[in-house]
Each structure stands twice: as C-alpha cells, then as structure tokens.
Amino acid sequence: MSWRGTYHPPHSADKLDAELTLVDQVVRLETMHGHYEWPLSVISVSVPLGNLPMVITFPEGQTFTSDESLSLANALGGARKGRVVHWLEQHWLAILASLLVVVGLVILLFSHGLPALSRGLVPLVPDEVPRQIGQKTRDTLDEHMLSPTQLSQSTQVRVQQQFDTLVAQLPTLPVEPRLLFRQWEDTANALALSDGTVIVTDSLVNLAETPEQLNSILLHEIGHLAHQHTLKSLIRATLISTTVALLTGESTGLADNLLGGGVFLLTQGYSRDDEREADTYANRHMVAIYGNAKAMKTMFERLSKANSDATPLEWLSTHPGIQERIDAIESSP
Numbered sequence: 011m012s013w014r015g016t017y018h019p020p021h022s023a024d025k026l027d028a029e030l031t032l033v034d035q036v037v038r039l040e041t042m043h044g045h046y047e048w049p050l051s052v053i054s055v056s057v058p059l060g061n062l063p064m065v066i067t068f069p070e071g072q073t074f075t076s077d078e079s080l081s082l083a084n085a086l087g088g089a090r091k092g093r094v095v096h097w098l099e100q101h102w103l104a105i106l107a108s109l110l111v112v113v114g115l116v117i118l119l120f121s122h123g124l125p126a127l128s129r130g131l132v133p134l135v136p137d138e139v140p141r142q143i144g145q146k147t148r149d150t151l152d153e154h155m156l157s158p159t160q161l162s163q164s165t166q167v168r169v170q171q172q173f174d175t176l177v178a179q180l181p182t183l184p185v186e187p188r189l190l191f192r193q194w195e196d197t198a199n200a201l202a203l204s205d206g207t208v209i210v211t212d213s214l215v216n217l218a219e220t221p222e223q224l225n226s227i228l229l230h231e232i233g234h235l236a237h238q239h240t241l242k243s244l245i246r247a248t249l250i251s252t253t254v255a256l257l258t259g260e261s262t263g264l265a266d267n268l269l270g271g272g273v274f275l276l277t278q279g280y281s282r283d284d285e286r287e288a289d290t291y292a293n294r295h296m297v298a299i300y301g302n303a304k305a306m307k308t309m310f311e312r313l314s315k316a317n318s319d320a321t322p323l324e325w326l327s328t329h330p331g332i333q334e335r336i337d338a339i340e341s342s343p
C-alpha cells in the first residue's frame with residue numbers, strides 16, 4: 011500500500027512530492043532526491059484533527075503530510091496494533107515468567123515478608139499496646155470461657171511460690187510474667203497473654219504430679235512471652251487485615267479486628283515455628299534447672315491423653331503434632 015503526500019526536509023522550507031509505503035514494520039519514503047527507510051517504531055504520528063492533514067515526523071526532523079490522512083492513519087494504527095500482538099507472541103514466555111514472579115513475590119511477602127516485618131515492628135510497638143490487648147483478651151476469656159478457680163488457697167500459694175522461684179531462675183523477660191488461676195470446665199490448659207499474664211487452669215494444676223511437670227508447661231508459656239509471639243502474631247494479623255482492607259476497600263470492622271485480635275489469635279493458635287521456639291525455650295531451661303527434660307516429656311504425654319478435644323486453643327491444639335514435640339524432647343540433650 012502506498013500514499014502520496016508532501017515531504018519536508020529538516021531545517022528547510024522545501025516541499026517535495028513524495029510517496030510513502032508501509033511494508034511489514036518498515037516505513038519507506040520515496041522522493042525525487044532519493045529514498046529513506048525507518049522502522050515503524052521510531053516515527054511519530056500526529057493525531058489527525060478535523061480537516062488538518064496528519065503529520066508523520068521522522069527521527070531527524072523530516073516530516074511527511076498526506077492528502078489521504080484517514081487511510082494512512084488506519085494503516086499505521088493497524089500496523090502498530092499488529093506490532094503489539096507480534097511482541098506478545100514473541101515474548102509470551104517473558105510475560106508468563108513475569109506473572110509467575112509477581113505471584114511468587116506475593117506468596118513470599120505473606121510467608122516470609124510478613125513474619126520478618128512483624129519481627130521488625132515489635133520494638134516499635136509501645137508497651138501500652140500489649141498491655142491493653144492482654145487486658146482485653148483476659149476480660150473476654152473471663153466473660154465467655156473461664157470461671158474463678160476452685161483450687162484451695164494453700165495450693166494457689168504453693169504453685170505461686172513455685173512459679174516465682176522458676177521465674178527468678180530465668181533471664182530477664184520483655185514482660186513480667188504474672189500467674190493467674192482460672193477454671194475452664196475440666197480442661198487442662200495454660201496460655202500466655204501479651205501483657206505477661208500466664209493463665210493456668212485448675213485441671214492442669216491437678217494433672218501435674220510434680221512441680222517440675224507443671225513448670226515445664228509454664229516454661230513453654232513463658233517461652234511464648236520471651237519470644238513475644240503474641241505480639242508478633244498480632245502484628246502479622248493486623249498487617250494481613252490491613253492489606254485485605256486496602257485491597258478490598260473494606261475497612262469496617264478493622265478496628266474491631268485489631269481489638270479482638272488477641273482473642274482471635276488464641277483461638278487460631280500460634281504458628282508451628284512459634285510452638286517449636288517455645289518448646290525449645292522450655293526444654294533448654296528444664297535441662298538448666300532440673301538437669302533434664304523428662305518431666306516435660308511426661309507432662310506432654312499426660313496432656314495429650316487428658317485433652318482429646320480438638321479445640322484449637324494452645325494445649326488443646328494437636329499442632330504441630332504432640333508426638334512430634336515429644337520426640338523433639340527425647341532427641342535433645
């Protein structure tokens with residue numbers, strides 16, 4: 011296809027008759043002074059306005075105006091679209107690879123970026139936040155699940171003394187642990203809240219045959235406090251809900267989620283890594299204080315027998331698999 015028009019050389023008022031042809035992706039211009047060729051990608055085309063002719067500008071400043079603007083504009087537009095399709099055809103592998111990279115990055119952000127980000131943010135959170143959330147969580151648990159302890163005063167005093175002695179033997183913790191006795195039906199359980207509260211249920215106290223056995227479970231809870239797992243998980247959950255709110259534009263309930271986060275996390279349980287870290291902490295201090303972690307292994311076994319319930323709340327949870335955790339105690343010194 012070819013179009014007739016006028017050629018203007020650069021820096022000159024000359025006007026020459028010319029003929030433009032378009033072959034594949036190459037624009038060829040034929041004038042009485044000779045011919046020129048440019049790839050379609052380097053020329054710029056003015057949008058035809060009303061009756062004004064379309065102007066094609068070449069890299070060195072030469073221009074070409076055509077009397078058949080509309081037909082030329084369509085041809086060039088078609089060729090350019092073809093170029094995009096052609097490019098897509100040639101680069102489908104690169105496009106697919108970029109898509110996979112983006113998907114991979116999103117997965118990485120959630121699997122590695124968020125935990126790392128949560129860890130990094132922990133020191134920036136004012137102490138008031140874990141204190142408030144711990145209190146809120148405790149209130150919610152007291153309202154819905156826990157009831158006052160039925161343990162005798164002397165038992166409470168004895169366990170409290172054992173706990174104080176235990177804590178005195180540990181390195182300084184980011185929050186001061188405080189023991190709280192509660193009854194939760196007849197479930198043997200213990201859980202740590204972000205403000206340092208360690209709730210221990212009557213059934214757990216009764217399940218332990220020795221102070222070492224009870225302390226092994228309390229050490230696991232203190233391990234969660236030492237590693238600030240509650241706060242990290244809370245930040246992680248907040249980042250996820252904020253991200254979801256930003257992506258979906260759904261922000262109602264975000265504040266509720268933040269406040270309810272403490273309770274939400276307890277019911278969701280910690281991550282497997284968090285549990286392993288808390289187990290390792292307990293194991294290490296059992297060995298340091300008692301010479302071995304036998305009481306911890308016994309207590310894990312007693313707990314898994316006592317709580318066949320599948321409710322995912324700390325010691326009722328079977329994740330990461332109580333047997334796997336018992337094996338881990340055996341294999342360590």
Ligand SMILES: [Zn+2]
Nearest residue numbers: 280285288324
């Ligand atoms: Zn735990």
